[in-house]
Amino acid sequence: MLWLSEDVYNLTFVASGTQGASPFLVGDVQEPLMVPYFGVRAVGWFVDTVATTGQLSLAIGATTPDDQLNRPSGSRFGLAIAGAFAQEIAVLAPSTDFTAAGRQIASVFYRRS
């Protein structure tokens, strides 16, 4: 049992296809993004991409995938994903996206805990 915020917060990742500008983790070369709350619980997410193959992964608290959605689009809600150090939220793209990711959007919904 956890105290969870009434608010559902949102973190939207938009990948432009240019390395360095993409907020997705590609090729495991960069760090996940952080939110300023010591404890989050992901409750859902969705993806919408130009790419039609492969998967995007959601990772909470580390870079180990906690959930996957197939491209080009998909969604899953009703999640309760929390990590031991759940201040980090990442969306991981396939390593083949390293040089040209194409337009991709992933939106993660979470509550503070």
Next chain:
Amino acid sequence: MSLVSLFNGFVDQVAAEVSDLIADFAANRDISLGTTFPASPALGQRFVRTDIGEEFVWDGRGKWLSSAGRTFTFTGSPSAARGFKLDNSAETPLATAGVVLPYSCTVVQYFISTAFDENGVLALNKNGVSVDTLTMNSFILHYKLSTNIDFEQGDRLLVTQQSTTTGTWTRAIVCVHVRRRAS
């Protein structure tokens, strides 16, 4: 003391506690409804505006703010035309760029997350004019968690890279949390 009187005492005690619980519930369930906020509200008082269809709380900022927060997310881009720039040069905010707000709201917190330790200044802009800044001090996360910045319906909300001291921001995301405001 007989077993009967002990039992009766227990029943009386339970009845009294249940009565207290009912009284507490009745007091706490009193969430008012209407189209006009009450005068002289208490801190934390809730009120459902039936004309807006939303619950508001008399906030510590002295404003009626929605009990449901919203997030606007901005991502960085090599081009000034999309998101905000990441290219190590100060960006001039445009009055015609940004999110057009569909209702009056108050920015209650915002943060920027980057892949690497970054420096510089992030600006929060209203209609092309900076109304708040966040100085970045060589870390991957910078935030303000208790802001009180009003925007009106139709205003444009935009974040920009106001200045940098070194390098280029990498994989930046800015989240601006707002609460709808009513009066």
